[in-house]
Amino acid sequence: MNSLTSKINRQQRLLVIIVVLLVVALIIYGIAKRLKNGHDLQQRIDSTAVVVVETIKPGQEEGKEELMLPGDVQAFADAPIYARTSGYLKRWLIDIGTHVKRGQLLAEIDVPELDQQLLQARADLANARANAQLATSTAERWKQLLDSDSVSKQDADEKISDALAKKSLGESASANVERLKELQLYKNLVAPFDGVVTARNIDIGALVNAGSGVELFRVSASDKLRVYVDAPQYYAPFLKPGLEATLDFAERPGQKFTGKLVRTAEAIDASARTLRLQFEVDNANGELLPGSYAQVHLQLNGTRGLRLPINTLIFRGDGLMVATVNADQHVVLKTIVIGRDYGTSFEVASGVGADDAIIINPPDSIVDNQQVRLAKHDDVADANAGNKDAKH
Numbered sequence: 001m002n003s004l005t006s007k008i009n010r011q012q013r014l015l016v017i018i019v020v021l022l023v024v025a026l027i028i029y030g031i032a033k034r035l036k037n038g039h040d041l042q043q044r045i046d047s048t049a050v051v052v053v054e055t056i057k058p059g060q061e062e063g064k065e066e067l068m069l070p071g072d073v074q075a076f077a078d079a080p081i082y083a084r085t086s087g088y089l090k091r092w093l094i095d096i097g098t099h100v101k102r103g104q105l106l107a108e109i110d111v112p113e114l115d116q117q118l119l120q121a122r123a124d125l126a127n128a129r130a131n132a133q134l135a136t137s138t139a140e141r142w143k144q145l146l147d148s149d150s151v152s153k154q155d156a157d158e159k160i161s162d163a164l165a166k167k168s169l170g171e172s173a174s175a176n177v178e179r180l181k182e183l184q185l186y187k188n189l190v191a192p193f194d195g196v197v198t199a200r201n202i203d204i205g206a207l208v209n210a211g212s213g214v215e216l217f218r219v220s221a222s223d224k225l226r227v228y229v230d231a232p233q234y235y236a237p238f239l240k241p242g243l244e245a246t247l248d249f250a251e252r253p254g255q256k257f258t259g260k261l262v263r264t265a266e267a268i269d270a271s272a273r274t275l276r277l278q279f280e281v282d283n284a285n286g287e288l289l290p291g292s293y294a295q296v297h298l299q300l301n302g303t304r305g306l307r308l309p310i311n312t313l314i315f316r317g318d319g320l321m322v323a324t325v326n327a328d329q330h331v332v333l334k335t336i337v338i339g340r341d342y343g344t345s346f347e348v349a350s351g352v353g354a355d356d357a358i359i360i361n362p363p364d365s366i367v368d369n370q371q372v373r374l375a376k377h378d379d380v381a382d383a384n385a386g387n388k389d390a391k392h
Contacts, residue, residue, distance in 0.1 A: 051366070054375045055325055055357040058306035058348060067235060067298040071227040071247065071279070075220035075290035077193055083208045083216060084186035087111035094217075096200055100191040106217050109187040109208050118180040125173035132166035139163035195221035198290075222290050225281045227259055229296050230274035234340060238300045239264060245279055248295040249288065257281055257288065259296070306348040312358050313346075314366070322352060323359040323366050331359070331370040 092107035094100060139160045146156040191197075199218035202208070208216070227247065231239055243261040259279035268275055279296070281288065314321040314333070324332045336351030352358065359366070 050371055050373045051363060052375045053323075053325065053359045053362070053372045055359055056309075056312075057357060058308050058352060058354055065300055067231070067300055069229050069231060069296050069298070071229045071294040071296040073281075073288065073290060073292045073294050074226045074228065075195075075222045076224040076226055076280075077195065077221040078290070079192050079219050080199075080215040081106065081189055081192075081217035081219065082214070083109065083189075083210050083212070085109060085111055085114055085183045085208075086210045087114065087187065087208055089202050089204055089206045089208055091204060092200065092202065094191075094197050094200070096197050098197045100195060100197060100219065102191055102193045104191045106189040106191060106197070107202065109189070111184065111187045114180065114184055114187070118177070118184060121173065121177045121180050125170070125177050128166070128170040128173040132163070132170040135159075135163035135166035189216060191219050193219070193221055194223075195219045220290055222286065222288075223282075223284050225283045225288055225290060227279040227281055227294060227296065229277040229279065230269070230272065231277055233268050233273045233275065235300065236264075236268065236275045239275065239277060239298075243298065246297040247279075247281065248297070249292060251292070252287070257294075306352065306354060307342075307345050308348055308352075308358060309345050309360070310343075311361050314362055314364075323362040324352065325357045325359060325372060325374065329372055329374060331366055331368060331372055333366075333368045 087109040090108045090110040094104070094106045100106070139156075139162070142151060142156040142159040145151040146153060196219070197217055198220045199215065201214065202216045208214075227245075239261065241261050241263055245259045245261065247257040247259055249255070249257070259281040261277055262280050263278050265276035308322065312322050314323060319335050320338060321333050321335050324334055326332050334351050334356075337349040339347035339349040341347075359372075
């Protein structure tokens with residue numbers, strides 16, 4: 001009986017030990033699982049805390065590019081014809097669109113008042129010459145009388161001075177006649193050079209006033225044209241005389257015309273920050289018309305800077321920046337200076353090098369020396385999406 005009781009007691013103790021061991025094992029398993037879950041969670045937190053970024057390197061612009069600018073086409077020579085003398089238009093011989101030669105008569109002005117003034121001036125000249133001749137003869141006689149002491153030196157000097165004064169009056173009258181003769185020549189309006197009459201603003205019988213500022217005719221020489229272009233200041237170093245340009249005209253689709261840069265203003269317009277260019281275009285066949293508008297195409301050669309997409313920019317209080325990634329995958333913020341803006345991209349004037357890794361779509365919260373992880377091909381899309389969500 002005692003042995004049976006002892007056996008039962010041993011079995012009970014063994015059962016209790018087994019139960020205790022099971023409870024302890026369950027507790028240890030629970031703790032281990034919680035520790036493992038905590039470790040996994042920490043790893044996930046750490047991995048999500050590191051920003052995944054995608055980088056690019058600045059692209060080098062090609063050394064040759066096309067520049068298209070508006071051009072103002074003007075005649076090589078263009079002269080308004082004004083009246084130099086007053087009168088009434090007697091006749092006109094040339095109308096608009098007529099090709100004229102240098103010195104060809106355009107119109108004639110009737111100048112009766114000037115004609116009478118010229119007649120009067122000639123009469124005054126004849127009178128002045130007669131008086132001068134008489135005064136000269138008198139002075140010569142008084143010189144002879146002075147040699148024989150028949151007259152005083154004072155009287156002789158007066159006669160000589162009077163002769164000189166009369167001679168000067170004669171010269172003045174002669175100059176007045178020549179002046180009126182020159183003015184009389186201006187009654188004939190002539191072409192100053194070979195060209196085309198582009199305007200006639202006078203008709204027969206109209207009153208013509210010298211110095212009124214009314215343009216009577218306009219003559220243009222269009223066998224060669226000048227094309228003026230205002231180029232942005234940035235391109236000034238690449239625009240030198242001798243550069244050829246191609247011109248397009250809306251009224252002549254499909255046709256190309258060639259011009260040559262002959263000179264620049266050698267100064268930047270302070271108000272527009274542009275450089276005035278002058279091209280010459282041959283127009284011997286008269287196809288092109290002065291006053292028209294042209295599109296001027298220029299092929300420029302020169303060293304260009306680095307180009308980056310616009311989504312690499314960071315706007316901070318210190319200015320424009322980009323975020324670069326160094327070899328240790330830490331962020332380095334760099335301040336940059338922008339050259340030209342192309343809309344979707346821009347030129348970097350200074351601040352970064354060709355070998356720098358620039359972050360695309362950097363989050364607004366990115367800071368200097370921040371740890372990042374470079375995106376792989378599989379998670380580029382996720383990284384970009386994450387950056388966009390962070391910005392929104």
